[in-house]
Amino acid sequence: MTSTSKLDKALWTNITRLKLLTKLDAPVKFIFERSPFDDEQDEECPTVRDEYLIIGKILPESDIFKQGAFQIEMKLIPTYPIQPPEVRFITPIYHPNIAEDGKFCYQLLNNASKWKEGTTLVEVVKTIVKHVDNPDADYAANYGKEYMENRPEFNRKALEMVKKHALPRNAFRILLFVYQQNRHTFLFLAILASTEKQMATVQLNKELYNNITRLKLLNATNSDPKFVLEKSPFDEDNVEAAASANTKEIFITGRIFPESEIFREGAFQIEMKVTPSFPFDPPEVRFLTKIYHPNVAEDGKFCHELLKKHAKWTNKASLVDVVKAVVQHIDKPDIDYSLSLQLGREYMENRPEFNRKALEYVKKHALPRS
Incomplete structure (x- = not known):
């Protein structure tokens, strides 16, 4: 997508929907923290950039990961929404679908054939939470073998990382x-x-x-x-x-x-x-x-x-x-x-x-x- 105004409109709409995920009846919980519009006097006309960053916290619900909150970053390039955002975990997490540098790996974001231009950032957040709670070994960046063959050891290490690095959910x-x-x-x-x-x-x-x-x-x-x-x-x-x-x-x-x-x-x-x-x-x-x-x-x-x-x-x-x-x-x-x-x-x-x-x-x- 080449039109910056269209990108701005798509971003603004998506960010407005993301903010609604703080509601009690939201399908997933996302605590919105930062967007490209935060530093601009005119919220509808952000400065043209090579990339746009959105930061917030997700709150998974699985037995291990519900012990904490996790800060993530979504990076959008000017071709969004034709191309998917890149998602990176800022909070360290022990998980098959998350690389050591925090990059989140899943087919929706890694496979061009799966991404659709109409996919919203709310759907991206839903996907992230779903696959943090239910890891997908087919898109394992790390620890996939351990997750499949030695689940107790994986759970022990994952919980240890949660206790050490995850953010408090009551903060x-x-x-x-x-x-x-x-x-x-x-x-x-x-x-x-x-x-x-x-x-x-x-x-x-x-x-x-x-x-x-x-x-x-x-x-x-x-x-x-x-x-x-x-x-x-x-x-x-x-x-x-x-x-x-x-x-x-x-x-x-x-x-x-x-x-x-x-x-x-x-x-x-x-x-x-x-x-x-x-x-x-x-x-x-x-x-x-x-x-x-x-x-x-x-x-x-x-x-x-x-x-x-x-x-x-x-x-x-x-x-x-x-x-x-x-x-x-x-x-x-x-x-x-x-x-x-x-x-x-x-x-x-x-x-x-x-x-x-x-x-x-x-x-x-x-x-x-x-």
Whole structure:
């Protein structure tokens, strides 16, 4: 293939598909680490090169090789996809289909008659994992005879190499993805992990990034409700904090602007605490600004049925829905979820006195709306 633009398009499509192999339901696991687009400002137009390198980790599943992860390199030349990539193991491995220099030997990549132009890099990765788990003696570069005639000795040596050289499967790599949308750059911190539990963190980050992007839109003058995002895990100047928060709790801070007669006199800072089980479990909401309200406890905790796991909450609910519920029930208190019996009774039986105290709190503690 002579057209660089066609090569770029094929590469971009293939790399996008490779990144999907971090999903929990992926047929094989591949932790993507480096591509030709990483060093380019314009991801769709990489510099013309004699070769293109893609690096990542595979996670085999056979008894011996599932003990570790293995870094591989796929080298593509400008004639790709007409000609196959070369695959080399960067992590040393004792295997019949892998030469001492790490070159992977298999008919798909070594036999021109087997390679087809439509073969994807995902299929290449599948082939590699399959034949690491199930060696093909017909394409043995090393140790083929031992594998066929003395399997116990082969297994002993292979396991020894795994323990000595393989990468830990529970290690994670912090990658900073740069998303470009409408000429604005958003930073998305993802934890790419080799265990299913850690891979779930990627999904959490994706959900959070999408939710926070929607929250930012509530800053528009005509938004209903209005919410000013002040702090999130994806702040451009707080990348390290995001990394440290991913495995425990994540905090999102911002201001709401109620519209009822009393509470529209000020703005109120709230904090949403999200756990790794989000969106399957609701966030916890706490008022940082003091407020006199039946649905807000003295420590600031906000109570509403939407935030009860076994009541109204579903994994389809968004943080925008949470903000809407908070504002709605600040403006219209829900006595069924009152956190103070005294406040709830006062609101129901002596509204003028409740209003007086609530307004006093607003004047004393609320933030300016402008």
